[in-house]
Amino acid sequence: MRIAIAEFKQETNSFVPFTTTVKTFEDQYLYRGDDILTAFGNARLEVPGALDACREAGATPLPLLATMAMASGTVERKSFDTLMNEIVERLRAVLPVDGVFLALHGAMILEDEPDAEAEIVRRVRAELKPGTPITVSLDLHGHITAAMLQPDVAYIGYREFPHIDMYETGYRCTKLLIDWINGKVKPVMALSKRHMVFSPDSARTTTPPLSDIVAEGRAMEARGEVLHVSLFPVQPWIDTPDLGFAALVCGEDQQQAQVAADKLAKMAWDRRAEFEPDVTPLDEIIRIGLSSPGLTVASDSGDTPSGGAAADSTAVLAGLLAAGADRADRISICTICDAEAAVEAAKAGVGKTITLAVGHKRSGLGDPLTVTGKVKTISDGQYVLEGPGGNGMVGEMGLTIVLAIGSIRLNLRSIPHFEWDLGIHKSVGLDPAAAALVFVRSPSHFRVSYTPIAARIFLADTPGPTCVNMRRIPFTKVTRPFYPLDLAND
Ligand SMILES: [Zn+2]
Numbered sequence: 001m002r003i004a005i006a007e008f009k010q011e012t013n014s015f016v017p018f019t020t021t022v023k024t025f026e027d028q029y030l031y032r033g034d035d036i037l038t039a040f041g042n043a044r045l046e047v048p049g050a051l052d053a054c055r056e057a058g059a060t061p062l063p064l065l066a067t068m069a070m071a072s073g074t075v076e077r078k079s080f081d082t083l084m085n086e087i088v089e090r091l092r093a094v095l096p097v098d099g100v101f102l103a104l105h106g107a108m109i110l111e112d113e114p115d116a117e118a119e120i121v122r123r124v125r126a127e128l129k130p131g132t133p134i135t136v137s138l139d140l141h142g143h144i145t146a147a148m149l150q151p152d153v154a155y156i157g158y159r160e161f162p163h164i165d166m167y168e169t170g171y172r173c174t175k176l177l178i179d180w181i182n183g184k185v186k187p188v189m190a191l192s193k194r195h196m197v198f199s200p201d202s203a204r205t206t207t208p209p210l211s212d213i214v215a216e217g218r219a220m221e222a223r224g225e226v227l228h229v230s231l232f233p234v235q236p237w238i239d240t241p242d243l244g245f246a247a248l249v250c251g252e253d254q255q256q257a258q259v260a261a262d263k264l265a266k267m268a269w270d271r272r273a274e275f276e277p278d279v280t281p282l283d284e285i286i287r288i289g290l291s292s293p294g295l296t297v298a299s300d301s302g303d304t305p306s307g308g309a310a311a312d313s314t315a316v317l318a319g320l321l322a323a324g325a326d327r328a329d330r331i332s333i334c335t336i337c338d339a340e341a342a343v344e345a346a347k348a349g350v351g352k353t354i355t356l357a358v359g360h361k362r363s364g365l366g367d368p369l370t371v372t373g374k375v376k377t378i379s380d381g382q383y384v385l386e387g388p389g390g391n392g393m394v395g396e397m398g399l400t401i402v403l404a405i406g407s408i409r410l411n412l413r414s415i416p417h418f419e420w421d422l423g424i425h426k427s428v429g430l431d432p433a434a435a436a437l438v439f440v441r442s443p444s445h446f447r448v449s450y451t452p453i454a455a456r457i458f459l460a461d462t463p464g465p466t467c468v469n470m471r472r473i474p475f476t477k478v479t480r481p482f483y484p485l486d487l488a489n490d
Pocket of ligand 1: 141163
Protein backbone atom coordinates (compact mmCIF):
# COMPACT_ATOMS: atom_id res chain seq x y z
CA MET A 1 0.00 0.00 0.00
CA ARG A 2 1.45 3.37 -1.08
CA ILE A 3 0.49 6.48 0.91
CA ALA A 4 1.62 9.99 -0.08
CA ILE A 5 2.12 12.39 2.84
CA ALA A 6 2.33 16.19 2.82
CA GLU A 7 2.10 18.98 5.39
CA PHE A 8 1.31 22.61 4.47
CA LYS A 9 0.18 24.62 7.51
CA GLN A 10 -0.26 28.29 8.24
CA GLU A 11 -2.73 30.22 10.38
CA THR A 12 -3.58 33.59 8.87
CA ASN A 13 -4.24 36.78 10.79
CA SER A 14 -6.08 39.17 8.42
CA PHE A 15 -5.44 42.19 10.60
CA VAL A 16 -1.65 42.50 10.30
CA PRO A 17 -0.15 44.48 7.41
CA PHE A 18 2.62 42.00 6.52
CA THR A 19 2.26 38.99 4.22
CA THR A 20 3.48 35.42 4.61
CA THR A 21 6.08 34.24 2.11
CA VAL A 22 8.14 31.10 1.47
CA LYS A 23 10.69 32.56 3.90
CA THR A 24 8.09 32.63 6.70
CA PHE A 25 7.63 28.89 6.16
CA GLU A 26 11.38 28.25 5.94
CA ASP A 27 11.88 30.14 9.22
CA GLN A 28 9.85 27.43 10.98
CA TYR A 29 10.65 24.34 8.88
CA LEU A 30 10.53 23.14 5.30
CA TYR A 31 11.45 19.50 4.71
CA ARG A 32 11.40 17.63 1.42
CA GLY A 33 11.12 14.05 0.22
CA ASP A 34 12.69 11.24 2.23
CA ASP A 35 14.31 13.72 4.66
CA ILE A 36 10.83 13.93 6.18
CA LEU A 37 11.15 10.32 7.40
CA THR A 38 13.70 11.41 10.03
CA ALA A 39 13.48 15.24 10.13
CA PHE A 40 10.98 15.44 13.00
CA GLY A 41 13.02 13.39 15.47
CA ASN A 42 10.88 12.76 18.54
CA ALA A 43 8.53 15.69 17.93
CA ARG A 44 4.91 14.66 18.44
CA LEU A 45 3.43 16.27 15.36
CA GLU A 46 1.01 15.09 12.67
CA VAL A 47 3.57 13.73 10.18
CA PRO A 48 5.35 11.48 12.72
CA GLY A 49 1.90 10.18 13.72
CA ALA A 50 1.13 9.42 10.07
CA LEU A 51 4.48 7.69 9.57
CA ASP A 52 3.90 5.48 12.62
CA ALA A 53 0.43 4.52 11.38
CA CYS A 54 1.96 3.55 8.00
CA ARG A 55 4.69 1.48 9.68
CA GLU A 56 2.19 -0.40 11.85
CA ALA A 57 0.06 -1.26 8.81
CA GLY A 58 3.02 -2.20 6.65
CA ALA A 59 2.17 0.64 4.24
CA THR A 60 4.86 2.52 2.32
CA PRO A 61 4.91 6.23 3.23
CA LEU A 62 5.82 8.54 0.35
CA PRO A 63 6.66 11.91 1.95
CA LEU A 64 6.34 14.83 -0.45
CA LEU A 65 6.91 18.06 1.46
CA ALA A 66 6.35 19.17 5.07
CA THR A 67 6.26 22.80 6.09
CA MET A 68 4.57 25.16 8.52
CA ALA A 69 4.73 28.88 9.21
CA MET A 70 4.10 30.68 12.48
CA ALA A 71 0.75 32.46 12.63
CA SER A 72 1.22 35.50 10.39
CA GLY A 73 -0.38 37.62 7.68
CA THR A 74 -2.23 36.63 4.50
CA VAL A 75 -0.19 34.26 2.33
CA GLU A 76 1.31 35.72 -0.82
CA ARG A 77 -0.13 33.94 -3.90
CA LYS A 78 3.30 33.51 -5.52
CA SER A 79 4.71 31.87 -2.38
CA PHE A 80 1.69 29.60 -2.02
CA ASP A 81 2.05 28.46 -5.64
CA THR A 82 5.76 27.81 -5.21
CA LEU A 83 5.07 25.38 -2.36
CA MET A 84 1.84 23.93 -3.80
CA ASN A 85 3.43 23.30 -7.20
CA GLU A 86 6.26 21.45 -5.50
CA ILE A 87 3.78 19.25 -3.60
CA VAL A 88 1.97 18.47 -6.88
CA GLU A 89 5.22 17.73 -8.77
CA ARG A 90 6.45 15.45 -6.00
CA LEU A 91 3.06 13.69 -5.94
CA ARG A 92 3.21 13.11 -9.71
CA ALA A 93 6.67 11.59 -9.26
CA VAL A 94 5.41 8.91 -6.83
CA LEU A 95 2.14 7.99 -8.58
CA PRO A 96 0.30 5.67 -8.47
CA VAL A 97 -0.70 5.94 -4.82
CA ASP A 98 -3.51 4.24 -2.88
CA GLY A 99 -4.26 7.29 -0.75
CA VAL A 100 -2.98 10.68 0.44
CA PHE A 101 -2.65 12.11 3.95
CA LEU A 102 -2.46 15.90 4.27
CA ALA A 103 -1.65 17.82 7.45
CA LEU A 104 -3.26 21.27 7.04
CA HIS A 105 -4.29 24.02 9.45
CA GLY A 106 -7.67 25.11 8.10
CA ALA A 107 -7.28 28.88 8.54
CA MET A 108 -4.89 29.71 5.71
CA ILE A 109 -6.02 32.68 3.61
CA LEU A 110 -4.36 33.67 0.33
CA GLU A 111 -4.18 37.15 -1.17
CA ASP A 112 -6.74 36.19 -3.81
CA GLU A 113 -8.38 33.10 -2.31
CA PRO A 114 -10.08 33.01 1.11
CA ASP A 115 -10.11 29.22 1.27
CA ALA A 116 -6.58 27.92 0.78
CA GLU A 117 -7.36 24.44 2.15
CA ALA A 118 -10.15 23.86 -0.40
CA GLU A 119 -7.65 24.75 -3.14
CA ILE A 120 -4.92 22.49 -1.71
CA VAL A 121 -7.31 19.53 -1.59
CA ARG A 122 -8.67 20.28 -5.08
CA ARG A 123 -5.18 20.42 -6.58
CA VAL A 124 -4.13 17.16 -4.92
CA ARG A 125 -7.36 15.41 -6.00
CA ALA A 126 -6.83 16.53 -9.59
CA GLU A 127 -3.69 14.36 -9.74
CA LEU A 128 -5.41 11.21 -8.43
CA LYS A 129 -7.59 8.57 -10.02
CA PRO A 130 -11.26 9.19 -9.06
CA GLY A 131 -12.10 7.32 -5.88
CA THR A 132 -8.60 7.59 -4.38
CA PRO A 133 -9.15 8.59 -0.74
CA ILE A 134 -7.57 11.60 0.94
CA THR A 135 -7.62 12.22 4.68
CA VAL A 136 -6.76 15.60 6.16
CA SER A 137 -5.84 16.63 9.70
CA LEU A 138 -6.82 20.14 10.82
CA ASP A 139 -6.16 22.52 13.71
CA LEU A 140 -9.15 23.14 16.00
CA HIS A 141 -8.80 26.84 15.08
CA GLY A 142 -9.38 26.05 11.39
CA HIS A 143 -11.99 27.86 9.30
CA ILE A 144 -14.10 25.06 7.82
CA THR A 145 -16.01 25.64 4.59
CA ALA A 146 -18.47 23.70 2.47
CA ALA A 147 -15.95 23.94 -0.40
CA MET A 148 -13.56 21.74 1.58
CA LEU A 149 -16.09 18.89 1.54
CA GLN A 150 -15.10 17.31 -1.75
CA PRO A 151 -15.61 13.73 -2.93
CA ASP A 152 -13.34 11.07 -1.40
CA VAL A 153 -11.96 13.46 1.26
CA ALA A 154 -12.32 13.04 5.04
CA TYR A 155 -11.21 15.45 7.75
CA ILE A 156 -10.30 15.04 11.42
CA GLY A 157 -9.42 18.01 13.69
CA TYR A 158 -7.32 18.22 16.85
CA ARG A 159 -9.37 17.24 19.88
CA GLU A 160 -7.50 19.42 22.35
CA PHE A 161 -6.83 23.09 23.02
CA PRO A 162 -4.26 23.83 24.38
CA HIS A 163 -2.93 21.67 21.54
CA ILE A 164 -1.33 18.51 22.83
CA ASP A 165 -2.57 15.94 20.31
CA MET A 166 -1.04 16.74 16.92
CA TYR A 167 0.67 13.33 16.77
CA GLU A 168 -2.54 11.53 17.72
CA THR A 169 -4.50 13.45 15.07
CA GLY A 170 -2.00 12.55 12.33
CA TYR A 171 -2.07 8.93 13.48
CA ARG A 172 -5.89 8.81 13.63
CA CYS A 173 -6.23 10.37 10.18
CA THR A 174 -3.78 7.95 8.57
CA LYS A 175 -5.40 4.97 10.31
CA LEU A 176 -8.74 6.08 8.85
CA LEU A 177 -7.10 6.35 5.42
CA ILE A 178 -5.67 2.83 5.66
CA ASP A 179 -9.02 1.38 6.80
CA TRP A 180 -10.67 3.22 3.90
CA ILE A 181 -8.19 1.84 1.36
CA ASN A 182 -8.74 -1.63 2.82
CA GLY A 183 -12.50 -1.25 2.39
CA LYS A 184 -13.21 -1.42 6.13
CA VAL A 185 -14.93 2.00 6.16
CA LYS A 186 -16.50 4.34 3.64
CA PRO A 187 -16.44 7.77 5.30
CA VAL A 188 -18.85 10.62 4.58
CA MET A 189 -18.60 14.14 5.98
CA ALA A 190 -21.26 16.44 7.46
CA LEU A 191 -20.76 20.09 8.40
CA SER A 192 -22.88 22.39 10.54
CA LYS A 193 -21.90 26.00 11.14
CA ARG A 194 -22.96 28.99 13.22
CA HIS A 195 -21.72 32.47 12.37
CA MET A 196 -20.08 33.33 15.67
CA VAL A 197 -16.56 33.67 17.10
CA PHE A 198 -15.08 33.53 20.58
CA SER A 199 -11.78 34.49 22.14
CA PRO A 200 -9.61 31.32 22.04
CA ASP A 201 -8.91 31.80 25.76
CA SER A 202 -12.58 31.17 26.51
CA ALA A 203 -12.89 28.26 24.05
CA ARG A 204 -10.59 25.70 25.67
CA THR A 205 -11.49 22.02 25.44
CA THR A 206 -10.66 21.58 29.12
CA THR A 207 -13.26 23.99 30.51
CA PRO A 208 -16.99 24.54 30.01
CA PRO A 209 -18.81 25.33 27.88
CA LEU A 210 -16.63 23.78 25.15
CA SER A 211 -15.66 20.76 27.28
CA ASP A 212 -19.35 19.81 27.59
CA ILE A 213 -19.81 19.89 23.81
CA VAL A 214 -16.60 17.90 23.34
CA ALA A 215 -17.95 15.30 25.81
CA GLU A 216 -21.14 14.94 23.77
CA GLY A 217 -19.06 14.41 20.62
CA ARG A 218 -16.98 11.71 22.32
CA ALA A 219 -20.20 10.05 23.51
CA MET A 220 -21.54 9.97 19.94
CA GLU A 221 -18.35 8.20 18.88
CA ALA A 222 -18.54 5.78 21.80
CA ARG A 223 -22.13 4.91 20.93
CA GLY A 224 -20.97 4.09 17.39
CA GLU A 225 -23.26 6.70 15.80
CA VAL A 226 -20.36 8.36 13.97
CA LEU A 227 -16.65 7.69 13.36
CA HIS A 228 -15.02 11.01 14.33
CA VAL A 229 -16.40 14.26 15.71
CA SER A 230 -14.32 17.40 15.22
CA LEU A 231 -15.23 20.78 16.71
CA PHE A 232 -13.79 24.01 15.36
CA PRO A 233 -14.38 27.10 17.53
CA VAL A 234 -12.16 28.76 14.83
CA GLN A 235 -9.59 31.47 15.53
CA PRO A 236 -11.35 34.83 15.30
CA TRP A 237 -8.71 37.00 13.62
CA ILE A 238 -9.52 36.19 10.04
CA ASP A 239 -11.83 38.40 8.05
CA THR A 240 -13.58 36.08 5.63
CA PRO A 241 -17.12 35.14 4.60
CA ASP A 242 -18.84 32.27 6.44
CA LEU A 243 -16.51 32.61 9.46
CA GLY A 244 -17.88 30.75 12.46
CA PHE A 245 -18.07 27.77 14.75
CA ALA A 246 -18.06 24.45 12.87
CA ALA A 247 -19.06 20.95 13.91
CA LEU A 248 -17.57 18.56 11.37
CA VAL A 249 -18.57 14.93 11.61
CA CYS A 250 -17.06 11.96 9.83
CA GLY A 251 -19.47 9.03 9.72
CA GLU A 252 -20.65 6.24 7.49
CA ASP A 253 -24.27 7.36 7.16
CA GLN A 254 -24.79 10.83 5.70
CA GLN A 255 -28.04 11.58 7.47
CA GLN A 256 -26.83 10.34 10.86
CA ALA A 257 -23.63 12.38 10.51
CA GLN A 258 -25.64 15.51 9.66
CA VAL A 259 -27.94 15.04 12.66
CA ALA A 260 -24.87 14.76 14.90
CA ALA A 261 -23.19 17.85 13.41
CA ASP A 262 -26.37 19.91 13.72
CA LYS A 263 -26.87 18.87 17.34
CA LEU A 264 -23.30 19.86 18.31
CA ALA A 265 -23.42 23.21 16.49
CA LYS A 266 -26.74 24.00 18.18
CA MET A 267 -25.25 23.17 21.59
CA ALA A 268 -22.46 25.70 20.97
CA TRP A 269 -24.91 28.32 19.72
CA ASP A 270 -27.23 27.89 22.69
CA ARG A 271 -24.31 28.45 25.08
CA ARG A 272 -22.68 31.31 23.16
CA ALA A 273 -23.01 33.82 26.00
CA GLU A 274 -20.86 31.57 28.22
CA PHE A 275 -17.90 32.01 25.86
CA GLU A 276 -17.57 35.72 26.70
CA PRO A 277 -14.01 36.43 27.90
CA ASP A 278 -13.53 38.17 31.22
CA VAL A 279 -11.60 41.28 30.12
CA THR A 280 -10.63 44.34 32.16
CA PRO A 281 -9.85 47.88 30.92
CA LEU A 282 -6.11 48.60 30.78
CA ASP A 283 -6.21 51.71 32.99
CA GLU A 284 -8.08 49.82 35.70
CA ILE A 285 -5.46 47.04 35.72
CA ILE A 286 -2.63 49.58 36.01
CA ARG A 287 -4.41 51.39 38.85
CA ILE A 288 -4.91 48.10 40.74
CA GLY A 289 -1.34 46.97 40.06
CA LEU A 290 0.27 50.16 41.32
CA SER A 291 -1.86 50.36 44.46
CA SER A 292 -2.06 46.71 45.56
CA PRO A 293 0.42 44.46 47.35
CA GLY A 294 2.01 41.56 45.48
CA LEU A 295 2.41 41.04 41.76
CA THR A 296 -0.31 41.92 39.24
CA VAL A 297 0.07 40.12 35.91
CA ALA A 298 -1.90 41.08 32.81
CA SER A 299 -2.07 39.80 29.28
CA ASP A 300 -1.75 42.46 26.59
CA SER A 301 -4.10 40.20 24.72
CA GLY A 302 -4.59 42.40 21.65
CA ASP A 303 -1.03 41.99 20.42
CA THR A 304 0.18 38.44 20.99
CA PRO A 305 2.78 36.96 18.61
CA SER A 306 1.32 33.45 18.90
CA GLY A 307 -1.79 34.85 17.15
CA GLY A 308 0.28 36.40 14.36
CA ALA A 309 0.76 39.90 15.80
CA ALA A 310 3.95 41.94 15.60
CA ALA A 311 4.12 42.44 19.41
CA ASP A 312 4.99 46.10 18.95
CA SER A 313 1.88 47.85 20.30
CA THR A 314 2.67 50.78 22.60
CA ALA A 315 -0.72 50.72 24.35
CA VAL A 316 0.62 49.26 27.60
CA LEU A 317 3.72 51.46 27.79
CA ALA A 318 1.64 54.56 27.04
CA GLY A 319 -0.88 53.48 29.69
CA LEU A 320 1.86 52.99 32.28
CA LEU A 321 3.35 56.42 31.55
CA ALA A 322 -0.07 58.08 31.68
CA ALA A 323 -0.70 56.50 35.09
CA GLY A 324 2.67 57.63 36.48
CA ALA A 325 4.15 54.12 36.76
CA ASP A 326 7.58 55.63 35.97
CA ARG A 327 7.42 57.53 39.29
CA ALA A 328 6.09 54.59 41.36
CA ASP A 329 7.97 52.93 44.25
CA ARG A 330 7.97 49.51 42.63
CA ILE A 331 8.85 48.52 39.10
CA SER A 332 6.52 47.65 36.24
CA ILE A 333 7.69 45.40 33.40
CA CYS A 334 6.48 45.46 29.80
CA THR A 335 7.82 44.50 26.39
CA ILE A 336 7.96 45.88 22.87
CA CYS A 337 9.36 44.08 19.86
CA ASP A 338 11.26 46.66 17.80
CA ALA A 339 14.54 45.53 16.20
CA GLU A 340 15.37 49.02 14.94
CA ALA A 341 15.03 50.64 18.38
CA ALA A 342 17.01 47.80 19.99
CA VAL A 343 19.95 48.48 17.63
CA GLU A 344 19.75 52.21 18.39
CA ALA A 345 19.77 51.59 22.14
CA ALA A 346 22.64 49.09 21.86
CA LYS A 347 24.74 51.67 20.00
CA ALA A 348 24.33 54.10 22.90
CA GLY A 349 25.66 51.52 25.36
CA VAL A 350 24.95 50.41 28.93
CA GLY A 351 24.45 53.23 31.42
CA LYS A 352 23.63 55.84 28.80
CA THR A 353 20.37 57.80 28.84
CA ILE A 354 18.75 57.98 25.43
CA THR A 355 15.59 59.26 23.78
CA LEU A 356 14.14 57.03 21.08
CA ALA A 357 10.92 56.17 19.26
CA VAL A 358 9.65 52.68 20.04
CA GLY A 359 6.92 50.44 18.65
CA HIS A 360 4.30 50.34 15.91
CA LYS A 361 6.90 50.07 13.15
CA ARG A 362 6.02 46.62 11.80
CA SER A 363 2.33 46.60 12.75
CA GLY A 364 1.57 50.16 11.67
CA LEU A 365 -0.96 50.26 14.51
CA GLY A 366 -0.14 53.95 15.13
CA ASP A 367 2.78 56.29 15.60
CA PRO A 368 5.85 55.12 17.54
CA LEU A 369 6.05 56.36 21.14
CA THR A 370 9.01 58.58 22.05
CA VAL A 371 10.52 57.70 25.43
CA THR A 372 13.61 58.64 27.40
CA GLY A 373 15.35 56.02 29.52
CA LYS A 374 18.62 54.54 30.67
CA VAL A 375 20.07 51.44 29.00
CA LYS A 376 20.35 48.86 31.81
CA THR A 377 21.43 45.74 29.91
CA ILE A 378 22.25 44.61 26.39
CA SER A 379 21.98 40.91 25.49
CA ASP A 380 21.72 38.57 22.51
CA GLY A 381 18.24 37.57 23.72
CA GLN A 382 18.93 33.86 24.06
CA TYR A 383 17.26 32.36 27.10
CA VAL A 384 16.32 29.01 28.50
CA LEU A 385 12.61 28.37 28.96
CA GLU A 386 12.13 27.35 32.56
CA GLY A 387 8.38 26.94 32.88
CA PRO A 388 6.45 23.69 32.55
CA GLY A 389 6.28 22.73 28.89
CA GLY A 390 9.50 24.59 28.11
CA ASN A 391 11.70 21.63 29.01
CA GLY A 392 14.88 23.69 28.93
CA MET A 393 14.37 24.68 25.29
CA VAL A 394 16.31 27.72 24.11
CA GLY A 395 14.24 30.75 23.13
CA GLU A 396 15.41 33.57 20.85
CA MET A 397 14.41 37.20 21.39
CA GLY A 398 17.22 38.56 19.19
CA LEU A 399 19.15 41.66 20.32
CA THR A 400 17.42 42.64 23.58
CA ILE A 401 17.78 45.83 25.62
CA VAL A 402 16.35 46.64 29.02
CA LEU A 403 15.50 50.32 29.13
CA ALA A 404 14.72 51.88 32.53
CA ILE A 405 12.13 54.62 32.14
CA GLY A 406 12.01 55.68 35.78
CA SER A 407 10.44 52.66 37.51
CA ILE A 408 9.27 51.13 34.24
CA ARG A 409 11.44 48.38 32.76
CA LEU A 410 10.94 48.06 29.01
CA ASN A 411 12.17 44.72 27.66
CA LEU A 412 12.94 45.84 24.11
CA ARG A 413 13.56 42.84 21.89
CA SER A 414 13.97 42.11 18.20
CA ILE A 415 12.09 38.86 17.46
CA PRO A 416 8.35 38.40 18.20
CA HIS A 417 8.90 35.18 20.13
CA PHE A 418 6.39 33.66 22.58
CA GLU A 419 6.15 35.59 25.83
CA TRP A 420 4.77 33.14 28.31
CA ASP A 421 7.96 32.09 30.10
CA LEU A 422 9.62 33.93 33.02
CA GLY A 423 12.99 33.28 31.36
CA ILE A 424 12.51 36.18 28.94
CA HIS A 425 12.83 38.60 31.86
CA LYS A 426 15.13 36.69 34.20
CA SER A 427 17.68 36.24 31.39
CA VAL A 428 18.05 40.03 31.13
CA GLY A 429 18.31 40.69 34.87
CA LEU A 430 14.66 41.43 35.65
CA ASP A 431 12.80 39.79 38.54
CA PRO A 432 9.09 39.48 37.67
CA ALA A 433 8.22 38.22 41.16
CA ALA A 434 9.42 41.49 42.74
CA ALA A 435 7.53 43.77 40.34
CA ALA A 436 4.23 45.54 40.97
CA LEU A 437 3.02 44.84 37.42
CA VAL A 438 4.12 42.56 34.59
CA PHE A 439 2.46 42.69 31.18
CA VAL A 440 2.79 39.66 28.90
CA ARG A 441 1.84 39.33 25.26
CA SER A 442 0.38 35.88 25.58
CA PRO A 443 -3.30 34.97 25.30
CA SER A 444 -3.50 32.23 27.92
CA HIS A 445 -0.40 30.03 28.15
CA PHE A 446 1.36 32.56 30.46
CA ARG A 447 -0.92 31.44 33.29
CA VAL A 448 1.19 28.29 33.70
CA SER A 449 4.35 30.24 34.58
CA TYR A 450 2.79 33.24 36.32
CA THR A 451 0.05 31.74 38.49
CA PRO A 452 2.53 30.58 41.18
CA ILE A 453 3.96 34.10 41.65
CA ALA A 454 1.00 36.36 40.86
CA ALA A 455 -1.36 37.85 43.43
CA ARG A 456 -3.87 38.50 40.63
CA ILE A 457 -4.11 37.94 36.87
CA PHE A 458 -6.07 39.94 34.29
CA LEU A 459 -6.83 39.79 30.60
CA ALA A 460 -6.41 43.38 29.44
CA ASP A 461 -8.89 44.68 26.90
CA THR A 462 -6.17 46.04 24.62
CA PRO A 463 -6.42 46.85 20.90
CA GLY A 464 -4.55 45.06 18.14
CA PRO A 465 -4.73 42.19 15.68
CA THR A 466 -5.31 39.52 18.36
CA CYS A 467 -7.90 41.46 20.35
CA VAL A 468 -9.93 39.15 22.63
CA ASN A 469 -12.92 41.45 22.72
CA MET A 470 -14.75 40.20 19.62
CA ARG A 471 -16.74 43.42 19.41
CA ARG A 472 -13.53 45.40 18.78
CA ILE A 473 -12.34 43.34 15.80
CA PRO A 474 -12.79 45.39 12.59
CA PHE A 475 -14.51 42.69 10.53
CA THR A 476 -15.65 43.73 7.05
CA LYS A 477 -16.17 40.44 5.20
CA VAL A 478 -17.83 38.08 7.68
CA THR A 479 -21.32 36.81 6.83
CA ARG A 480 -23.93 38.83 8.76
CA PRO A 481 -25.70 38.56 11.06
CA PHE A 482 -22.71 37.59 13.14
CA TYR A 483 -22.37 36.95 16.88
CA PRO A 484 -21.49 38.93 18.92
CA LEU A 485 -21.48 41.90 16.54
CA ASP A 486 -25.13 41.84 15.52
CA LEU A 487 -26.93 39.49 17.85
CA ALA A 488 -27.76 39.63 21.49
CA ASN A 489 -27.27 36.59 23.71
CA ASP A 490 -30.86 35.53 23.55
ZN1 LIG B 1 -4.83 26.18 17.02
